[in-house]
Amino acid sequence: MARTMWDSSVGKKTVMAVSGVIMLLYLVAHVIGNLKIFFGPEEFNHYGHWLRTVGEPFMHYEWTLWLVRIVLLVAVVAHAVSAYQLSRRDIKARPSKYVHKKPRASYATRTMRWGGIILGLFIVWHVLDLTTGHVHPGGFQEGHPYENVVDTFSTWYGNVIYIVAMLAVGLHVRHGFWSAAQTLGVGSRTRDRALKTIANVLALLLTAGFIAVPVGVMTGVVS
Amino acid sequence: MKLTLRVWRQKNADADGTMSTYEVDGISPDMSFLEMLDTLNEELILKGEDPVAFDHDCREGICGACSLVINGDAHGPERTTTCQLHMRSFRDGDTIDIEPWRAAAFPVIKDLVVDRSAFDRIIQAGGYITAPTGSAPEAHATPVPKPDADLAFEHAECIGCGACVAACPNGAAMLFTSAKVNHLNVLPQGAPERETRVLDMVAQMDEEGFGGCTLAGECATACPKGIPLMSITSMNKEWLRATRKVKR
Structure with a gap:
């Protein structure tokens, strides 16, 4: 069954849909966590610490966090590899373009591939900036996410990279969520409007929720 | 109606194709798109040129033989088959681009005909x-x-x-x-x-x-x-x- 899945274009799209949904669920949790920054450094830093102690005493310190990280890494890799292979196939299937060109499909649909690449690069920067601190502007303080976030969004490029990436997330989710539903066969004529609405609302809330943090730092609400 | 057609011409599957421009005059708005192409082909044959090859069969929209990407739309601007598309969907003096289906799995055999x-x-x-x-x-x-x-x-x-x-x-x-x-x-x-x-x-x-x-x-x-x-x-x-x- 795994072989049939991976070898078929329909199966590979299923891999994309499932890994996409996993990442989307994570994003929802992530944005809720982020918004705690508006309640001050104590609450936000405590939340950051709690993420490492989830599941104790059943789980050891940071075990749950690492479990989530591994699942996410597998999801990102599966999503990217299948996207790459499917895109290669799609491009090969349409070698010559039409002379008479017309604007096709919605903006969100047309930007899935580039948007995905932008998001992939963003994740690398984001982890190096706020998780490991390798490219962090100013002194990275382990266990003080509030201060680290303020550092990042006090630089112009930190804001630009982050806001562009979050707009890309919105567009990606807008087409991706609805598409995943079709790929997994849960879409139907009666459910279509609801699925499209959920996709739009999710995209809007995620983008707005994430962008609220750099805007908060820029306007001095978070400092 | 007088129209300018830009048509994909390709000798055979291996040859390189190109868009060629033709002028057609005396087109009635009641003609189907394929009848308009028939008119063009009659003129080409009289001039001793190679007529434009295109697929067609029943001409009543039920067989699936006709194709053509017209101005970037498969089967043209109306939601029907090319044989059921009529020239009233175009205006006098229009320039119309006509191309074959484009896909690796549908190789061009000649002009507008694909396999x-x-x-x-x-x-x-x-x-x-x-x-x-x-x-x-x-x-x-x-x-x-x-x-x-x-x-x-x-x-x-x-x-x-x-x-x-x-x-x-x-x-x-x-x-x-x-x-x-x-x-x-x-x-x-x-x-x-x-x-x-x-x-x-x-x-x-x-x-x-x-x-x-x-x-x-x-x-x-x-x-x-x-x-x-x-x-x-x-x-x-x-x-x-x-x-x-x-x-x-």
Whole structure:
């Protein structure tokens, strides 16, 4: 069954849909966590610490966090590899373009591939900036996410990279969520409007929720 | 009507093609698009030039032989087949671009004619039922619920013209394949091959070098028979169900 899945274009799209949904669920949790920054450094830093102690005493310190990280890494890799292979196939299937060109499909649909690449690069920067601190502007303080976030969004490029990436997330989710539903066969004529609405609302809330943090730092609400 | 046509001309499958410009005059708005091309070809033949090759057969919108991407739209600006498109959809003095279906799985044979035999092989892979031969069975022997019959009929409308492939940015044959799969899979007559049909037809579709679905929706917009985009969703559901049920 795994072989049939991976070898078929329909199966590979299923891999994309499932890994996409996993990442989307994570994003929802992530944005809720982020918004705690508006309640001050104590609450936000405590939340950051709690993420490492989830599941104790059943789980050891940071075990749950690492479990989530591994699942996410597998999801990102599966999503990217299948996207790459499917895109290669799609491009090969349409070698010559039409002379008479017309604007096709919605903006969100047309930007899935580039948007995905932008998001992939963003994740690398984001982890190096706020998780490991390798490219962090100013002194990275382990266990003080509030201060680290303020550092990042006090630089112009930190804001630009982050806001562009979050707009890309919105567009990606807008087409991706609805598409995943079709790929997994849960879409139907009666459910279509609801699925499209959920996709739009999710995209809007995620983008707005994430962008609220750099805007908060820029306007001095978070400092 | 006087029109300027820019037509894709290509000697054979191996030759390089190019867009050639022709002027046609005395076109009636009541002519079909193919009759307009017939007019052009008559002039070309009189001038001793090679007429433009294009596919056509029934000319009443039911056979699926005609094709043509007209001004970037498969089957042109109206939601019908090229043979049922009339020149009243254009204006006097218009310039019209005419190109063949574009897909790796549909190689150009000559000018506007492409090889669509990949569709035949998809049908051969599973687009049939194990029909008992002999005299026709009693019509009421196999009851079919009305909603199922309607759904099957909606998908059976597919004439296999390939407009979905031509319109798809990925040259995918998902709408064609899903129309055929759903047509037979909802009916009791199609039940014995329900799982193998979808698995084999999708495998053949991949084998032919068609692209995958990115749900851009262009296929359903171009389809002259109005096969809905949800048809692909239903096929995905059938495919996932079949992979769970069939051990290979």
